Amino acid sequence: MPWELEITCEMLNCIRPKTKIVVTKALMAIKKGQLVKCSQIEYESDVRAALQQFAGEMIDQGQDIYAQLALEEVRRLDREFGEDVR
Numbered sequence: 001m002p003w004e005l006e007i008t009c010e011m012l013n014c015i016r017p018k019t020k021i022v023v024t025k026a027l028m029a030i031k032k033g034q035l036v037k038c039s040q041i042e043y044e045s046d047v048r049a050a051l052q053q054f055a056g057e058m059i060d061q062g063q064d065i066y067a068q069l070a071l072e073e074v075r076r077l078d079r080e081f082g083e084d085v086r
Contacts, residue, residue, distance in 0.1 A: 023050045026073075030054065030066060036073045040081045048074060 026036040026047050038047045051070045058067035 030069050043077050
């Protein structure tokens with residue numbers, strides 16, 4: 001059975017309505033193996049945390065490859081936007 005992305009209410013619970021679309025697109029990009037596209041403001045305010053939460057949920061579901069892709073995107077975007085690596 002192919003894996004299907006399910007974006008839970010918890011993942012989007014604390015995100016502003018305008019950013020929900022960006023976060024949803026970011027998570028869909030991960031599913032497709034594509035780069036995440038967002039602004040620095042979107043990344044710092046919501047996307048980074050959503051990608052990290054998504055990675056944790058994927059580990060819990062045994063979908064390690066998606067967790068790894070999400071964390072690689074966090075590292076890439078941290079470098080792109082000059083975030084301190086945490």
